[in-house]
Amino acid sequence: MRPRLVRASTSPAIVLTATLASPGAGAHHSFSAEFDIGRPIEVTGTVTKIEWTNPHAWIHLETEVDGKREQWAVEMLGINALVRSGVSPTTVKTGDKLTITGYGARNGTNTANASSVKRADTGETLWSGGNSSN
DSSP: OOOOOOOOOOOHHHHHHHHHHSTTTTTOOOHHHHEEEEEEEEEEEEEEEEEOOSSOOEEEEEEEETTEEEEEEEEOOOHHHHHHTTOOTTTSOTTOEEEEEEEEETTOSSEEEEEEEEETTTOOEEEEOOSTTO
């Protein structure tokens, strides 16, 4: 007995539903949807957390502005792009002091997209390249 070839047809509605229901499917975004090229930032602070995740890695910093502590979340490139540029999960550690330049969030929160990351004490560039083409 020969196996029967079954043709499956998937409607666009099913594909769309499956895509939207998938974890992280809506997580990726364009740079301009979230960040404002007209809002350049420079943040110097202590690393409190690193998220080595997809679609983008994140560095969380605690800064002090006018005697008040602020928490910042800074989006980096995706992990593969960071590794190709020489950054690894051990490049930055909790407690490191960094200066990050980039662009602030459109919604005015303490969220940014990094264009460069330097050690605050030595000025050593750890990563430079920017995300504004995302």
